[in-house]
Amino acid sequence: MIDTHCHLYLEQFEKDIDKVLSRAAQAGLSDILMPAITFDSLPKMDQLSHPDIDFHKMAGIHPTSVNDGKQATEETLYEYCKQADIIGVGETGLDYYWSDDFKAEQQESLRIHCRVAKAVQKPIILHNRSSTEDLLKIIEEEQDGSLSGIWHCFNGSEEEGKRTIDLGLHLGIGGIFTFKNAGVDKTVAQLPLDKMMLETDAPYLAPAPKRGKRNEPAFIVHTAKRLAEVKGLPVDEVERKTNQIARKLFGLAD
Ligand SMILES: [Zn+2]
Structure with a gap:
């Protein structure tokens, strides 16, 4: 299995990373992708x-880090992302939940990440x-047919999911999808499996029945199981x- 979104390098894993990795391998993870x-x-x-695990790196500045003044220039981001061992650009995006004060900076950062992603074709x-509205609007403006990517930890409506897929993007299915009261499972049931991939976003957003605990890659089996139920497969x-x-x-090897 592949965990397409995981932050294993954060301090939450410092103390027991070896155990976390052996549980991941035991759960059948072959690849871990790290924005x-x-x-x-x-x-x-x-x-x-x-x-037993291949680790894959991505480069970018998270929108909440943009709030802390960590904006990257297009040139710097490009220098990182063009490297052969960097498989994706991010994570980027928008986050207005914590603060509305940095909308302009976050949007500019998102556009820089879009331009670099197109330039390096990752x-x-x-x-x-x-x-959501601003995010999809910017992707619409930046999409020239060569931008690919993922709305990670997808939590939108069916209409927003369809719009995302029409824009040429994929949906990352993670913990929120398994939460009973979130309703994301009903939305995902209506959207095509061939645009979806599994992720944990560990250490955040552990799937049910591990909700509230520190998340880790091995927990991806719960998300896979729930997705199978929802899709009847x-x-x-x-x-x-x-x-x-x-x-x-x-572009990962089989
Ligand atoms: Zn993340």
């Missing part, structure tokens, strides 16, 4: 290793919180299909 929070995330990603990773078929989609989008 960055800032460029400081990258050297920390390099320290991770496990004989997928963009989009975070969205309380900002065997879980191994859901795993195989979503893995295939992720491998294709990120």
Whole structure:
């Protein structure tokens, strides 16, 4: 299996990373994809290793870090993202939940990430919180047919999901999808599986029945199981299909 979105390099894993990685391998994870929070995330990603797991890096500035003044120039971001061992651009996106004060800066950062993603031809990773309309509007403006990417931790409506897919993007299915009261499962049931991939967003947003705990890659099995239920398919078929989609989008070897 592939965890397409995970922040294993954060301090929440410092104490027991070896155990977290053995549980991930035991759960069947072969690949872990890591979006960055800032460029400081990258050297920390390099320290991770496990004989049965391939780790993949991305480069970008998270929208909430933009609030802290961590805006990247297009040139700097391009220098990171053009490197052969960087498989994606992000995470970027918009987050108006914590503060409305940095909308302009976040939007500018998102546009820079879009331009770099198109220039290096690698997928963009989009975070969205309380900002759906602006996010989709900017993607619409930036999409020239060459932008690919993921609305990570998808939590939109059916209409927003369709709009995202029509824009050429994929949907990352994570913990929120398994929450009973969130209603994302009903939305996902109506959207095509061949545009979906699985993710944890660990250490955040652990799926049910682990909700409220620190999330980790091994918990992805719960999300896979729930997606199989919602789609009325065997879980191994859901795993195989979503893995295939992720491998294709990120250009990972089989
Ligand atoms: Zn994330």
